[in-house]
Amino acid sequence: MIDQVFVLLKGWLVNLAPASLQPFVSGVVSVAAIIAAFASLFALTTILERKGLGRIQNRYGPNRVGPFGLLQPAADGLKALTKEDLVPRDADAVVHYLAPLVLVVPAFLALAVLPMGRNMAAVDLDAGVLFFFAVGAATELSVFMAGWSSRNKYSMLGAMRAIAQMISYEVPLILSSVGVIMIAGSLSPEKIVEAQAGFSGWLPHWFVLTPWGLAGFILFLIAAAAESNRSPFDLPEGESEIIAGYYIEYSGFKFALFFLGEYIGMFAVCGLAITLFLGGWRPPLEFLDWIPSYVWFFGKLLSLIALAIWVRGTLPRLRMDQLMGFAWKFMLPMALINIAAAGIWHFTPPGVIRWLICLLLVAGPYVLLARGLIEHNRVAKRVYRYAE
Amino acid sequence: MTLSFAIIGAVTIASAIAAMTLRHLVHCALSLAITFAGLAALYLQLQAQFVGFAQLLVYVGAVAILIVFAILLTRGSGPETQPIYSSRWLAGVVVAVIVMAVLGGTILSSKTVSAHVEAAAFEPSVRRIGDQLMTRYVLPLEVLGLLLTAATIGAVILAIQENRPAKPGGHQ
Numbered sequence: 356m357i358d359q360v361f362v363l364l365k366g367w368l369v370n371l372a373p374a375s376l377q378p379f380v381s382g383v384v385s386v387a388a389i390i391a392a393f394a395s396l397f398a399l400t401t402i403l404e405r406k407g408l409g410r411i412q413n414r415y416g417p418n419r420v421g422p423f424g425l426l427q428p429a430a431d432g433l434k435a436l437t438k439e440d441l442v443p444r445d446a447d448a449v450v451h452y453l454a455p456l457v458l459v460v461p462a463f464l465a466l467a468v469l470p471m472g473r474n475m476a477a478v479d480l481d482a483g484v485l486f487f488f489a490v491g492a493a494t495e496l497s498v499f500m501a502g503w504s505s506r507n508k509y510s511m512l513g514a515m516r517a518i519a520q521m522i523s524y525e526v527p528l529i530l531s532s533v534g535v536i537m538i539a540g541s542l543s544p545e546k547i548v549e550a551q552a553g554f555s556g557w558l559p560h561w562f563v564l565t566p567w568g569l570a571g572f573i574l575f576l577i578a579a580a581a582e583s584n585r586s587p588f589d590l591p592e593g594e595s596e597i598i599a600g601y602y603i604e605y606s607g608f609k610f611a612l613f614f615l616g617e618y619i620g621m622f623a624v625c626g627l628a629i630t631l632f633l634g635g636w637r638p639p640l641e642f643l644d645w646i647p648s649y650v651w652f653f654g655k656l657l658s659l660i661a662l663a664i665w666v667r668g669t670l671p672r673l674r675m676d677q678l679m680g681f682a683w684k685f686m687l688p689m690a691l692i693n694i695a696a697a698g699i700w701h702f703t704p705p706g707v708i709r710w711l712i713c714l715l716l717v718a719g720p721y722v723l724l725a726r727g728l729i730e731h732n733r734v735a736k737r738v739y740r741y742a743e
Numbered sequence: 744m745t746l747s748f749a750i751i752g753a754v755t756i757a758s759a760i761a762a763m764t765l766r767h768l769v770h771c772a773l774s775l776a777i778t779f780a781g782l783a784a785l786y787l788q789l790q791a792q793f794v795g796f797a798q799l800l801v802y803v804g805a806v807a808i809l810i811v812f813a814i815l816l817t818r819g820s821g822p823e824t825q826p827i828y829s830s831r832w833l834a835g836v837v838v839a840v841i842v843m844a845v846l847g848g849t850i851l852s853s854k855t856v857s858a859h860v861e862a863a864a865f866e867p868s869v870r871r872i873g874d875q876l877m878t879r880y881v882l883p884l885e886v887l888g889l890l891l892t893a894a895t896i897g898a899v900i901l902a903i904q905e906n907r908p909a910k911p912g913g914h915q
Contacts, residue, residue, distance in 0.1 A: 482792040489796040492804020
Protein backbone atom coordinates (compact mmCIF):
# COMPACT_ATOMS: atom_id res chain seq x y z
CA MET A 356 0.00 0.00 0.00
CA ILE A 357 2.80 2.47 0.88
CA ASP A 358 4.56 1.12 -2.19
CA GLN A 359 1.77 2.27 -4.48
CA VAL A 360 0.84 5.50 -2.72
CA PHE A 361 1.91 7.72 -5.60
CA VAL A 362 0.14 5.57 -8.17
CA LEU A 363 -3.08 5.70 -6.15
CA LEU A 364 -2.72 9.45 -5.64
CA LYS A 365 -2.35 9.96 -9.37
CA GLY A 366 -5.35 7.72 -10.06
CA TRP A 367 -7.48 9.76 -7.62
CA LEU A 368 -6.40 13.07 -9.22
CA VAL A 369 -7.15 11.79 -12.71
CA ASN A 370 -10.59 10.64 -11.65
CA LEU A 371 -11.42 14.14 -10.48
CA ALA A 372 -11.16 15.41 -14.06
CA PRO A 373 -13.92 15.07 -16.69
CA ALA A 374 -13.63 11.94 -18.81
CA SER A 375 -12.59 13.66 -22.02
CA LEU A 376 -9.64 15.42 -20.36
CA GLN A 377 -8.38 12.44 -18.44
CA PRO A 378 -5.41 11.42 -20.65
CA PHE A 379 -4.24 15.04 -20.65
CA VAL A 380 -4.53 15.35 -16.87
CA SER A 381 -2.74 12.03 -16.43
CA GLY A 382 0.17 13.28 -18.50
CA VAL A 383 0.30 16.62 -16.69
CA VAL A 384 0.32 14.96 -13.27
CA SER A 385 3.20 12.63 -14.26
CA VAL A 386 5.20 15.49 -15.72
CA ALA A 387 4.64 17.71 -12.70
CA ALA A 388 5.71 14.91 -10.35
CA ILE A 389 8.90 14.21 -12.30
CA ILE A 390 9.86 17.87 -12.54
CA ALA A 391 9.18 18.47 -8.85
CA ALA A 392 11.14 15.39 -7.74
CA PHE A 393 14.15 15.90 -9.95
CA ALA A 394 14.40 19.65 -9.52
CA SER A 395 14.57 19.16 -5.75
CA LEU A 396 17.09 16.37 -6.27
CA PHE A 397 19.12 18.86 -8.35
CA ALA A 398 19.09 21.39 -5.53
CA LEU A 399 20.10 18.69 -3.04
CA THR A 400 22.89 17.48 -5.33
CA THR A 401 24.45 20.91 -5.73
CA ILE A 402 24.85 21.27 -1.99
CA LEU A 403 25.96 17.64 -1.54
CA GLU A 404 28.53 18.04 -4.27
CA ARG A 405 30.03 21.19 -2.88
CA LYS A 406 30.16 19.85 0.65
CA GLY A 407 31.43 16.47 -0.54
CA LEU A 408 34.15 17.95 -2.72
CA GLY A 409 35.07 20.24 0.13
CA ARG A 410 35.54 17.38 2.55
CA ILE A 411 37.54 15.36 0.03
CA GLN A 412 39.76 18.39 -0.45
CA ASN A 413 40.16 18.82 3.33
CA ARG A 414 38.06 21.95 3.68
CA TYR A 415 34.51 22.78 4.66
CA GLY A 416 32.09 23.33 1.84
CA PRO A 417 29.62 26.23 1.94
CA ASN A 418 28.55 26.68 5.55
CA ARG A 419 27.30 30.26 5.83
CA VAL A 420 23.79 30.07 4.43
CA GLY A 421 21.50 28.16 6.74
CA PRO A 422 22.49 25.33 9.09
CA PHE A 423 25.49 23.47 7.60
CA GLY A 424 25.02 25.48 4.42
CA LEU A 425 21.82 23.67 3.50
CA LEU A 426 20.08 26.77 2.14
CA GLN A 427 22.90 27.36 -0.35
CA PRO A 428 20.82 26.26 -3.36
CA ALA A 429 18.28 28.93 -2.53
CA ALA A 430 21.03 31.54 -2.46
CA ASP A 431 22.39 30.21 -5.77
CA GLY A 432 18.96 30.34 -7.33
CA LEU A 433 18.39 33.93 -6.23
CA LYS A 434 21.80 34.90 -7.57
CA ALA A 435 21.12 33.28 -10.93
CA LEU A 436 17.77 35.00 -11.26
CA THR A 437 18.97 38.47 -10.40
CA LYS A 438 22.23 38.54 -12.36
CA GLU A 439 22.37 40.64 -15.49
CA ASP A 440 21.77 38.60 -18.62
CA LEU A 441 24.62 39.54 -20.93
CA VAL A 442 24.42 38.68 -24.60
CA PRO A 443 27.46 39.69 -26.71
CA ARG A 444 26.68 42.25 -29.37
CA ASP A 445 27.87 40.05 -32.22
CA ALA A 446 26.24 36.91 -30.91
CA ASP A 447 23.46 35.26 -32.83
CA ALA A 448 20.54 36.21 -30.58
CA VAL A 449 18.01 33.52 -31.52
CA VAL A 450 20.41 30.58 -31.38
CA HIS A 451 22.02 31.96 -28.20
CA TYR A 452 18.62 32.10 -26.55
CA LEU A 453 17.52 28.64 -27.67
CA ALA A 454 20.65 26.69 -26.75
CA PRO A 455 19.86 26.21 -23.01
CA LEU A 456 16.31 25.12 -23.87
CA VAL A 457 17.57 22.53 -26.34
CA LEU A 458 19.73 21.15 -23.52
CA VAL A 459 17.14 21.07 -20.75
CA VAL A 460 14.13 19.72 -22.68
CA PRO A 461 15.69 16.45 -23.92
CA ALA A 462 17.30 15.92 -20.52
CA PHE A 463 13.89 15.98 -18.86
CA LEU A 464 12.38 13.91 -21.67
CA ALA A 465 14.85 11.14 -20.94
CA LEU A 466 13.50 10.81 -17.40
CA ALA A 467 10.08 9.84 -18.72
CA VAL A 468 10.89 6.20 -19.51
CA LEU A 469 12.65 5.28 -16.27
CA PRO A 470 10.64 3.07 -13.94
CA MET A 471 11.05 4.76 -10.58
CA GLY A 472 9.00 2.29 -8.62
CA ARG A 473 6.58 -0.53 -9.17
CA ASN A 474 4.18 0.66 -11.95
CA MET A 475 5.79 4.09 -11.78
CA ALA A 476 7.28 4.73 -15.21
CA ALA A 477 5.72 7.86 -16.69
CA VAL A 478 5.56 6.39 -20.20
CA ASP A 479 5.87 2.71 -21.01
CA LEU A 480 7.42 2.56 -24.47
CA ASP A 481 8.23 -0.63 -26.30
CA ALA A 482 11.52 0.87 -27.50
CA GLY A 483 12.21 2.78 -24.29
CA VAL A 484 15.98 2.37 -24.12
CA LEU A 485 16.32 3.47 -27.74
CA PHE A 486 14.21 6.55 -26.95
CA PHE A 487 16.57 7.33 -24.09
CA PHE A 488 19.66 7.21 -26.30
CA ALA A 489 17.96 9.14 -29.10
CA VAL A 490 17.04 11.94 -26.74
CA GLY A 491 20.55 11.96 -25.31
CA ALA A 492 21.94 12.39 -28.80
CA ALA A 493 19.76 15.44 -29.30
CA THR A 494 21.55 17.28 -26.49
CA GLU A 495 24.74 17.42 -28.53
CA LEU A 496 23.10 19.90 -30.86
CA SER A 497 22.64 22.32 -27.98
CA VAL A 498 26.36 22.17 -27.18
CA PHE A 499 27.11 23.19 -30.75
CA MET A 500 24.49 25.95 -30.69
CA ALA A 501 25.90 27.38 -27.49
CA GLY A 502 29.47 27.32 -28.73
CA TRP A 503 28.80 28.70 -32.18
CA SER A 504 26.32 31.42 -31.30
CA SER A 505 28.69 33.10 -28.88
CA ARG A 506 31.06 34.12 -31.71
CA ASN A 507 34.00 33.41 -29.48
CA LYS A 508 36.96 31.35 -30.64
CA TYR A 509 37.46 29.66 -27.27
CA SER A 510 33.78 28.94 -26.99
CA MET A 511 33.77 27.31 -30.42
CA LEU A 512 36.87 25.31 -29.59
CA GLY A 513 35.31 24.08 -26.36
CA ALA A 514 32.14 23.15 -28.24
CA MET A 515 34.03 21.18 -30.88
CA ARG A 516 35.93 19.27 -28.22
CA ALA A 517 32.78 18.62 -26.22
CA ILE A 518 30.92 17.31 -29.26
CA ALA A 519 33.82 15.08 -30.28
CA GLN A 520 33.95 13.69 -26.75
CA MET A 521 30.19 13.12 -26.56
CA ILE A 522 30.02 11.39 -29.93
CA SER A 523 33.01 9.18 -29.15
CA TYR A 524 31.60 8.05 -25.82
CA GLU A 525 28.11 7.42 -27.14
CA VAL A 526 29.36 4.29 -28.88
CA PRO A 527 30.63 2.43 -25.76
CA LEU A 528 27.57 3.69 -23.85
CA ILE A 529 25.14 2.09 -26.26
CA LEU A 530 27.25 -1.02 -26.83
CA SER A 531 27.60 -1.76 -23.13
CA SER A 532 23.82 -1.74 -22.77
CA VAL A 533 23.38 -4.12 -25.73
CA GLY A 534 24.43 -7.08 -23.58
CA VAL A 535 21.60 -6.35 -21.13
CA ILE A 536 19.08 -5.88 -23.93
CA MET A 537 20.14 -9.19 -25.48
CA ILE A 538 19.73 -11.13 -22.25
CA ALA A 539 16.50 -9.45 -21.19
CA GLY A 540 15.08 -9.77 -24.69
CA SER A 541 13.38 -6.39 -24.82
CA LEU A 542 14.08 -2.68 -25.20
CA SER A 543 11.45 -1.72 -22.65
CA PRO A 544 12.87 -0.66 -19.26
CA GLU A 545 9.93 -2.22 -17.40
CA LYS A 546 10.64 -5.62 -18.95
CA ILE A 547 14.36 -5.29 -18.20
CA VAL A 548 13.56 -4.67 -14.53
CA GLU A 549 11.20 -7.67 -14.61
CA ALA A 550 13.98 -9.83 -16.04
CA GLN A 551 16.02 -9.09 -12.90
CA ALA A 552 13.42 -10.47 -10.51
CA GLY A 553 14.02 -13.43 -8.28
CA PHE A 554 16.69 -14.49 -5.86
CA SER A 555 19.09 -17.45 -5.83
CA GLY A 556 19.75 -18.01 -2.15
CA TRP A 557 20.81 -14.63 -0.76
CA LEU A 558 21.78 -12.98 -4.02
CA PRO A 559 19.37 -11.17 -6.34
CA HIS A 560 19.36 -11.79 -10.06
CA TRP A 561 20.66 -8.34 -10.90
CA PHE A 562 22.73 -8.14 -14.05
CA VAL A 563 25.60 -6.43 -12.23
CA LEU A 564 26.29 -9.70 -10.36
CA THR A 565 27.41 -11.51 -13.52
CA PRO A 566 30.86 -11.06 -15.12
CA TRP A 567 29.59 -9.45 -18.30
CA GLY A 568 27.15 -7.36 -16.25
CA LEU A 569 29.88 -6.03 -13.98
CA ALA A 570 32.10 -5.13 -16.93
CA GLY A 571 29.14 -3.59 -18.71
CA PHE A 572 28.17 -1.60 -15.62
CA ILE A 573 31.66 -0.16 -15.21
CA LEU A 574 31.90 0.68 -18.93
CA PHE A 575 28.44 2.25 -18.81
CA LEU A 576 29.33 4.41 -15.80
CA ILE A 577 32.56 5.63 -17.39
CA ALA A 578 30.82 6.43 -20.65
CA ALA A 579 28.02 8.13 -18.73
CA ALA A 580 30.49 10.37 -16.91
CA ALA A 581 31.98 11.29 -20.26
CA GLU A 582 28.58 11.98 -21.79
CA SER A 583 27.64 14.39 -18.99
CA ASN A 584 31.01 16.12 -19.24
CA ARG A 585 31.81 15.29 -15.64
CA SER A 586 35.28 15.00 -14.27
CA PRO A 587 37.56 13.26 -15.13
CA PHE A 588 36.17 14.01 -18.58
CA ASP A 589 35.46 17.69 -18.18
CA LEU A 590 38.20 19.12 -20.37
CA PRO A 591 35.66 21.00 -22.52
CA GLU A 592 34.43 22.85 -19.47
CA GLY A 593 37.27 22.70 -17.02
CA GLU A 594 37.90 25.91 -15.18
CA SER A 595 41.63 25.87 -15.44
CA GLU A 596 41.60 24.81 -19.08
CA ILE A 597 39.17 26.84 -21.06
CA ILE A 598 37.09 28.59 -18.38
CA ALA A 599 33.69 27.03 -18.92
CA GLY A 600 34.25 26.23 -22.58
CA TYR A 601 31.14 26.47 -24.62
CA TYR A 602 29.12 28.42 -22.09
CA ILE A 603 31.57 31.21 -21.51
CA GLU A 604 29.22 33.85 -22.80
CA TYR A 605 26.24 32.79 -20.73
CA SER A 606 25.39 34.51 -17.49
CA GLY A 607 22.60 34.51 -14.98
CA PHE A 608 19.68 32.22 -15.46
CA LYS A 609 20.83 30.76 -18.79
CA PHE A 610 23.98 29.51 -17.08
CA ALA A 611 21.81 28.04 -14.35
CA LEU A 612 19.76 26.29 -17.06
CA PHE A 613 22.92 24.75 -18.53
CA PHE A 614 23.92 23.60 -15.08
CA LEU A 615 20.44 22.16 -14.53
CA GLY A 616 20.49 20.40 -17.89
CA GLU A 617 23.85 18.79 -17.20
CA TYR A 618 22.82 17.53 -13.78
CA ILE A 619 19.46 16.23 -15.00
CA GLY A 620 21.32 14.44 -17.78
CA MET A 621 23.56 12.87 -15.15
CA PHE A 622 20.50 11.78 -13.11
CA ALA A 623 18.86 10.32 -16.19
CA VAL A 624 21.85 8.27 -17.23
CA CYS A 625 22.45 7.08 -13.65
CA GLY A 626 18.78 6.11 -13.55
CA LEU A 627 19.24 4.10 -16.72
CA ALA A 628 22.31 2.41 -15.26
CA ILE A 629 20.19 1.44 -12.24
CA THR A 630 17.41 0.12 -14.48
CA LEU A 631 19.73 -1.86 -16.72
CA PHE A 632 22.23 -3.27 -14.25
CA LEU A 633 21.21 -2.72 -10.65
CA GLY A 634 17.72 -4.15 -10.82
CA GLY A 635 15.71 -0.91 -10.98
CA TRP A 636 13.41 -0.61 -8.01
CA ARG A 637 14.03 -4.15 -6.73
CA PRO A 638 15.47 -4.70 -3.25
CA PRO A 639 18.84 -6.45 -2.97
CA LEU A 640 17.81 -8.90 -0.28
CA GLU A 641 14.55 -10.75 -0.09
CA PHE A 642 13.60 -9.83 3.45
CA LEU A 643 13.93 -6.10 2.68
CA ASP A 644 10.82 -6.29 0.53
CA TRP A 645 8.78 -4.08 2.86
CA ILE A 646 10.74 -0.93 1.97
CA PRO A 647 8.81 0.82 -0.85
CA SER A 648 10.15 0.45 -4.37
CA TYR A 649 10.69 4.16 -5.00
CA VAL A 650 12.84 4.38 -1.88
CA TRP A 651 15.11 1.71 -3.36
CA PHE A 652 15.30 3.50 -6.71
CA PHE A 653 16.17 6.87 -5.23
CA GLY A 654 18.52 5.26 -2.72
CA LYS A 655 20.45 3.61 -5.54
CA LEU A 656 20.37 6.89 -7.48
CA LEU A 657 21.81 8.79 -4.52
CA SER A 658 24.59 6.22 -4.12
CA LEU A 659 25.52 6.53 -7.79
CA ILE A 660 25.53 10.32 -7.43
CA ALA A 661 27.78 9.98 -4.39
CA LEU A 662 30.08 7.78 -6.48
CA ALA A 663 30.17 10.43 -9.23
CA ILE A 664 31.04 13.14 -6.71
CA TRP A 665 33.74 10.92 -5.19
CA VAL A 666 35.29 10.24 -8.60
CA ARG A 667 35.21 13.96 -9.39
CA GLY A 668 37.08 14.83 -6.25
CA THR A 669 39.67 12.14 -6.64
CA LEU A 670 40.79 11.66 -10.24
CA PRO A 671 42.69 14.19 -12.36
CA ARG A 672 41.37 15.39 -15.65
CA LEU A 673 42.08 13.47 -18.84
CA ARG A 674 43.76 15.30 -21.70
CA MET A 675 41.92 15.41 -25.00
CA ASP A 676 44.03 12.87 -26.85
CA GLN A 677 44.07 10.54 -23.86
CA LEU A 678 40.29 10.86 -23.68
CA MET A 679 39.70 9.98 -27.33
CA GLY A 680 42.24 7.17 -27.25
CA PHE A 681 40.55 5.75 -24.18
CA ALA A 682 37.16 5.71 -25.91
CA TRP A 683 38.15 4.27 -29.25
CA LYS A 684 41.06 2.01 -28.38
CA PHE A 685 40.06 0.66 -24.99
CA MET A 686 36.35 1.00 -24.32
CA LEU A 687 35.05 0.04 -27.75
CA PRO A 688 36.88 -3.33 -27.94
CA MET A 689 35.95 -4.04 -24.31
CA ALA A 690 32.29 -3.33 -25.04
CA LEU A 691 32.28 -5.60 -28.09
CA ILE A 692 33.97 -8.44 -26.19
CA ASN A 693 31.44 -7.89 -23.41
CA ILE A 694 28.59 -8.52 -25.85
CA ALA A 695 30.23 -11.80 -26.86
CA ALA A 696 30.65 -12.72 -23.18
CA ALA A 697 26.96 -12.03 -22.55
CA GLY A 698 26.03 -14.31 -25.41
CA ILE A 699 28.28 -17.11 -24.15
CA TRP A 700 26.79 -16.70 -20.66
CA HIS A 701 23.30 -17.12 -22.05
CA PHE A 702 24.02 -20.31 -23.95
CA THR A 703 26.17 -22.28 -21.49
CA PRO A 704 24.40 -24.18 -18.68
CA PRO A 705 24.57 -22.60 -15.22
CA GLY A 706 27.56 -23.56 -13.09
CA VAL A 707 31.19 -22.83 -12.39
CA ILE A 708 32.25 -23.35 -16.04
CA ARG A 709 30.35 -20.39 -17.39
CA TRP A 710 31.64 -18.14 -14.59
CA LEU A 711 35.22 -19.13 -15.42
CA ILE A 712 34.79 -18.70 -19.15
CA CYS A 713 33.09 -15.33 -18.91
CA LEU A 714 35.51 -14.00 -16.30
CA LEU A 715 38.45 -14.96 -18.50
CA LEU A 716 36.76 -13.46 -21.52
CA VAL A 717 36.28 -10.16 -19.70
CA ALA A 718 39.45 -9.95 -17.61
CA GLY A 719 41.84 -11.24 -20.26
CA PRO A 720 41.28 -8.53 -22.87
CA TYR A 721 41.18 -5.93 -20.09
CA VAL A 722 44.70 -6.78 -18.95
CA LEU A 723 46.01 -7.22 -22.51
CA LEU A 724 44.52 -3.94 -23.74
CA ALA A 725 45.59 -1.99 -20.69
CA ARG A 726 49.18 -3.20 -20.96
CA GLY A 727 49.31 -3.02 -24.70
CA LEU A 728 48.09 0.54 -24.96
CA ILE A 729 50.73 2.04 -22.68
CA GLU A 730 53.13 3.65 -25.07
CA HIS A 731 56.36 2.80 -23.42
CA ASN A 732 58.48 5.28 -25.30
CA ARG A 733 56.38 8.14 -24.01
CA VAL A 734 56.18 7.12 -20.39
CA ALA A 735 59.50 7.72 -18.67
CA LYS A 736 60.44 6.22 -15.35
CA ARG A 737 59.44 8.47 -12.50
CA VAL A 738 62.37 10.39 -11.00
CA TYR A 739 62.03 11.83 -7.52
CA ARG A 740 64.00 14.92 -6.63
CA TYR A 741 64.11 16.16 -3.08
CA ALA A 742 65.25 19.47 -1.69
CA GLU A 743 68.63 19.15 -0.06
CA MET B 744 -5.94 13.95 -41.85
CA THR B 745 -5.91 14.40 -38.11
CA LEU B 746 -4.90 17.54 -36.26
CA SER B 747 -1.61 16.09 -35.04
CA PHE B 748 -0.62 15.08 -38.58
CA ALA B 749 -1.45 18.58 -39.83
CA ILE B 750 0.65 20.24 -37.13
CA ILE B 751 3.65 17.92 -37.53
CA GLY B 752 3.47 18.20 -41.32
CA ALA B 753 3.27 21.98 -41.17
CA VAL B 754 6.30 22.19 -38.86
CA THR B 755 8.30 19.83 -41.09
CA ILE B 756 7.49 21.69 -44.30
CA ALA B 757 8.06 25.09 -42.72
CA SER B 758 11.48 24.11 -41.39
CA ALA B 759 12.40 22.55 -44.75
CA ILE B 760 11.48 25.80 -46.51
CA ALA B 761 13.49 27.69 -43.88
CA ALA B 762 16.44 25.36 -44.50
CA MET B 763 16.41 26.43 -48.13
CA THR B 764 15.79 30.13 -47.77
CA LEU B 765 17.65 31.41 -44.71
CA ARG B 766 20.70 33.53 -45.31
CA HIS B 767 23.11 32.05 -42.82
CA LEU B 768 24.24 28.53 -43.56
CA VAL B 769 24.33 27.37 -39.95
CA HIS B 770 20.73 28.52 -39.48
CA CYS B 771 19.81 26.38 -42.49
CA ALA B 772 21.55 23.38 -40.94
CA LEU B 773 19.66 23.86 -37.67
CA SER B 774 16.32 24.12 -39.49
CA LEU B 775 17.24 20.90 -41.27
CA ALA B 776 17.65 19.30 -37.86
CA ILE B 777 14.08 20.41 -37.05
CA THR B 778 12.93 18.80 -40.32
CA PHE B 779 14.57 15.53 -39.29
CA ALA B 780 12.80 15.71 -35.94
CA GLY B 781 9.50 16.36 -37.72
CA LEU B 782 10.02 13.25 -39.82
CA ALA B 783 10.71 11.27 -36.66
CA ALA B 784 7.43 12.56 -35.22
CA LEU B 785 5.62 11.35 -38.34
CA TYR B 786 7.12 7.89 -37.97
CA LEU B 787 6.05 7.82 -34.34
CA GLN B 788 2.53 8.83 -35.28
CA LEU B 789 2.39 5.71 -37.46
CA GLN B 790 3.33 3.63 -34.36
CA ALA B 791 6.74 2.78 -35.84
CA GLN B 792 8.64 3.27 -32.61
CA PHE B 793 11.97 1.77 -33.63
CA VAL B 794 12.23 3.70 -36.89
CA GLY B 795 11.19 6.96 -35.26
CA PHE B 796 13.74 6.76 -32.46
CA ALA B 797 16.44 5.49 -34.81
CA GLN B 798 15.72 8.50 -37.03
CA LEU B 799 16.24 10.81 -34.04
CA LEU B 800 19.39 9.02 -32.93
CA VAL B 801 21.01 8.86 -36.36
CA TYR B 802 19.79 12.00 -38.10
CA VAL B 803 19.48 14.56 -35.33
CA GLY B 804 22.25 13.09 -33.22
CA ALA B 805 24.85 12.36 -35.87
CA VAL B 806 24.00 13.61 -39.36
CA ALA B 807 22.99 17.12 -38.28
CA ILE B 808 26.20 17.46 -36.30
CA LEU B 809 28.15 16.16 -39.29
CA ILE B 810 26.53 18.82 -41.47
CA VAL B 811 27.35 21.65 -39.09
CA PHE B 812 30.94 20.46 -38.70
CA ALA B 813 31.30 20.33 -42.47
CA ILE B 814 29.97 23.88 -42.71
CA LEU B 815 32.32 25.14 -40.03
CA LEU B 816 35.47 23.44 -41.25
CA THR B 817 35.03 24.73 -44.79
CA ARG B 818 34.65 28.31 -45.79
CA GLY B 819 30.92 28.72 -45.53
CA SER B 820 30.63 30.04 -42.02
CA GLY B 821 30.39 33.76 -42.67
CA PRO B 822 27.29 35.62 -43.80
CA GLU B 823 26.43 35.11 -47.42
CA THR B 824 28.00 37.52 -49.91
CA GLN B 825 26.07 36.41 -52.98
CA PRO B 826 22.28 36.64 -53.34
CA ILE B 827 20.44 33.45 -52.48
CA TYR B 828 18.04 33.34 -55.37
CA SER B 829 19.73 32.77 -58.68
CA SER B 830 18.49 34.43 -61.84
CA ARG B 831 17.38 31.14 -63.36
CA TRP B 832 14.86 30.26 -60.68
CA LEU B 833 12.04 29.57 -63.17
CA ALA B 834 13.95 26.67 -64.73
CA GLY B 835 14.53 25.31 -61.23
CA VAL B 836 10.83 25.39 -60.44
CA VAL B 837 9.97 23.61 -63.72
CA VAL B 838 12.52 20.84 -63.04
CA ALA B 839 11.26 20.40 -59.48
CA VAL B 840 7.65 20.08 -60.66
CA ILE B 841 8.59 17.50 -63.30
CA VAL B 842 10.58 15.39 -60.79
CA MET B 843 7.73 15.57 -58.26
CA ALA B 844 5.20 14.51 -60.90
CA VAL B 845 7.32 11.54 -61.98
CA LEU B 846 7.95 10.36 -58.41
CA GLY B 847 4.36 10.91 -57.31
CA GLY B 848 2.95 9.19 -60.35
CA THR B 849 5.21 6.17 -59.91
CA ILE B 850 4.36 5.76 -56.23
CA LEU B 851 0.63 6.26 -56.64
CA SER B 852 0.35 3.81 -59.50
CA SER B 853 2.44 1.11 -57.82
CA LYS B 854 0.91 -2.15 -56.73
CA THR B 855 1.03 -1.47 -52.99
CA VAL B 856 -0.91 1.75 -53.09
CA SER B 857 -3.36 1.09 -55.91
CA ALA B 858 -4.43 -2.27 -54.54
CA HIS B 859 -5.67 -0.43 -51.42
CA VAL B 860 -3.84 -2.73 -49.06
CA GLU B 861 -5.34 -2.39 -45.61
CA ALA B 862 -3.05 -0.98 -42.93
CA ALA B 863 -1.53 -3.85 -41.00
CA ALA B 864 -3.50 -4.85 -37.95
CA PHE B 865 -0.52 -5.75 -35.76
CA GLU B 866 1.53 -3.23 -33.89
CA PRO B 867 5.09 -3.21 -35.22
CA SER B 868 7.37 -4.09 -32.35
CA VAL B 869 11.12 -4.24 -32.14
CA ARG B 870 11.03 -8.00 -31.67
CA ARG B 871 9.32 -8.47 -35.05
CA ILE B 872 11.88 -6.21 -36.72
CA GLY B 873 14.65 -8.26 -35.13
CA ASP B 874 13.09 -11.53 -36.26
CA GLN B 875 12.69 -10.32 -39.83
CA LEU B 876 16.23 -8.95 -39.92
CA MET B 877 17.66 -12.27 -38.83
CA THR B 878 15.57 -14.53 -41.06
CA ARG B 879 14.20 -12.88 -44.17
CA TYR B 880 16.46 -9.83 -44.54
CA VAL B 881 19.78 -11.30 -43.50
CA LEU B 882 21.48 -10.50 -46.81
CA PRO B 883 20.67 -6.76 -46.75
CA LEU B 884 21.86 -6.68 -43.12
CA GLU B 885 25.22 -8.19 -44.05
CA VAL B 886 25.58 -5.90 -47.05
CA LEU B 887 24.90 -2.90 -44.78
CA GLY B 888 27.55 -4.11 -42.38
CA LEU B 889 30.01 -4.40 -45.25
CA LEU B 890 29.13 -0.91 -46.46
CA LEU B 891 29.62 0.60 -43.00
CA THR B 892 32.95 -1.19 -42.60
CA ALA B 893 34.13 0.17 -45.93
CA ALA B 894 33.06 3.67 -44.90
CA THR B 895 34.89 3.39 -41.57
CA ILE B 896 38.09 2.14 -43.21
CA GLY B 897 37.88 4.93 -45.77
CA ALA B 898 37.49 7.54 -43.04
CA VAL B 899 40.45 6.16 -41.13
CA ILE B 900 42.62 6.17 -44.26
CA LEU B 901 41.68 9.77 -45.00
CA ALA B 902 42.47 10.82 -41.46
CA ILE B 903 45.78 8.96 -41.27
CA GLN B 904 47.19 10.42 -44.44
CA GLU B 905 46.72 13.92 -43.10
CA ASN B 906 48.82 13.09 -40.06
CA ARG B 907 51.69 11.35 -41.78
CA PRO B 908 53.83 14.30 -42.90
CA ALA B 909 53.65 15.83 -39.43
CA LYS B 910 54.81 12.74 -37.56
CA PRO B 911 58.46 13.05 -36.52
CA GLY B 912 60.76 10.05 -36.14
CA GLY B 913 59.39 9.11 -32.72
CA HIS B 914 60.01 10.58 -29.31
CA GLN B 915 63.29 9.54 -27.79
